[in-house]
Amino acid sequence: MPLYEYVCIARQELSTAQVDNLMERCGKILTDNGGTVVGSEYWGSRRLAYKIKKNRKGHYFLLKIESPAAAVKELERLMRINESVIRFLTVRVDQHSDGPSPIDKGRDFRR
Numbered sequence: 001m002p003l004y005e006y007v008c009i010a011r012q013e014l015s016t017a018q019v020d021n022l023m024e025r026c027g028k029i030l031t032d033n034g035g036t037v038v039g040s041e042y043w044g045s046r047r048l049a050y051k052i053k054k055n056r057k058g059h060y061f062l063l064k065i066e067s068p069a070a071a072v073k074e075l076e077r078l079m080r081i082n083e084s085v086i087r088f089l090t091v092r093v094d095q096h097s098d099g100p101s102p103i104d105k106g107r108d109f110r111r
Contacts, residue, residue: 001035002067005065005090005091007089007091008087008089010084010086011058012058019061022085023061027040027063029078030071030072033070034071035071036067038065038096039096040062040063
């Protein structure tokens with residue numbers, strides 16, 4: 001099955017519990033359509049480079065996915081409709097990296 005990385009930016013007004021709920025909902029959409037979530041990371045609330053839909057900040061998260069293309073297409077369709085999502089990006093990868101992503105590594109280094 002193809003491997004994907006899905007990065008999403010949710011609105012700043014959401015609480016972390018609501019963002020976790022959104023991540024779970026994304027995982028449920030994928031599993032219902034025959035895919036699996038291999039890993040997930042919450043990157044926190046970060047400042048955007050420019051205003052998007054009147055938002056200056058957003059909650060970022062990453063999902064590492066192993067799924068057929070139809071499941072990813074359905075996830076993207078539903079996220080376009082969701083008002084809590086500002087932007088998302090799905091990228092097909094050859095293999096998932098072991099350990100945390102570079103964004104998550106940098107956050108640990110700064111602590």
